[in-house]
Amino acid sequence: TDASEIVVGVIDTGVDYTHSDLSANMWTNAGEIPGNGSDDDGNGYVDDVYGYDFVNGDGDPMDDHYHGTHVAGTIGGVGNNGIGVTGVAWKVKLMALKFLSATGSGYTSDAVLAVKYATKMGAKITSNSWGGSGFSQALKDAIDAAAAKGCLFVAAAGNSGANTDGAPQYPSCYTSANIISVAATDANDAMASFSNYGAITVDLGAPGVGIYSTSPANTYKTLNGTSMATPHVSGAAALIWAQSPGLDYSQVRDRLLGS
Numbered sequence: 001t002d003a004s005e006i007v008v009g010v011i012d013t014g015v016d017y018t019h020s021d022l023s024a025n026m027w028t029n030a031g032e033i034p035g036n037g038s039d040d041d042g043n044g045y046v047d048d049v050y051g052y053d054f055v056n057g058d059g060d061p062m063d064d065h066y067h068g069t070h071v072a073g074t075i076g077g078v079g080n081n082g083i084g085v086t087g088v089a090w091k092v093k094l095m096a097l098k099f100l101s102a103t104g105s106g107y108t109s110d111a112v113l114a115v116k117y118a119t120k121m122g123a124k125i126t127s128n129s130w131g132g133s134g135f136s137q138a139l140k141d142a143i144d145a146a147a148a149k150g151c152l153f154v155a156a157a158g159n160s161g162a163n164t165d166g167a168p169q170y171p172s173c174y175t176s177a178n179i180i181s182v183a184a185t186d187a188n189d190a191m192a193s194f195s196n197y198g199a200i201t202v203d204l205g206a207p208g209v210g211i212y213s214t215s216p217a218n219t220y221k222t223l224n225g226t227s228m229a230t231p232h233v234s235g236a237a238a239l240i241w242a243q244s245p246g247l248d249y250s251q252v253r254d255r256l257l258g259s
Helices: 067-078 110-120 137-148 225-244 247-256
Strands: 007-012 050-051 093-099 125-128 152-156 179-185 205-208 211-215 219-223
Touching: 007 067, 007 110, 007 225, 050 152, 067 093, 067 211, 067 219, 067 225, 110 125, 110 137, 125 225, 137 152, 152 225, 152 247, 179 225, 179 247, 205 211, 205 225, 225 247
Parallel strands: 007 093, 007 125, 050 093, 125 152, 152 179, 179 205
Antiparallel strands: 211 219
């Protein structure tokens, strides 16, 4: 299935949009003229060609860590190109939304801006391989506003080996209707030892152990985590939407959870 009309916002450490296994699947902002120092499309952001860097407050969401690039490759590494890896969706549009720094940390306030940007600029899905802060009404409101525009919010369940029904972690545990909370499974389809779980707060599992994917500067690496599981689900959601564009987010979610 060609999901090249489906935009997936990767809310993370940024994406290496020059990576030879990602560049053809990067979203670009058609209303923005690159590098001219002005906000051509009037969306409040200057030179936001591939997305935006909310850490440094500029239009260059290049990954200076590695996490976001790895996530992006699992969602949409270019398929059938003879190199590297293949994403769940061979053809898709990856929007780079950087709110985590080179050290992998960030502010919830920047995450809120990233979610709002994704919603405004047409992402049908956001892939959210992050968490750990407390409850934020502003973040929940942004996720609910995304739902009102028909967008899915796929979130990592977390890596504490905990039952999040009793000890919630956010954003995966918000009660927003558009969230899919993802645990990590291993090569035997068993739950990874580190994965959070919860009959109420976790929705499904996806591969999250020994996941090989893209990393910056045309390299590849293997990582573990619910961070790696989440983009498998984001990519699958993109394929479902490409196959059946008339579905709403709750129908896409139901197909994923019911099959």
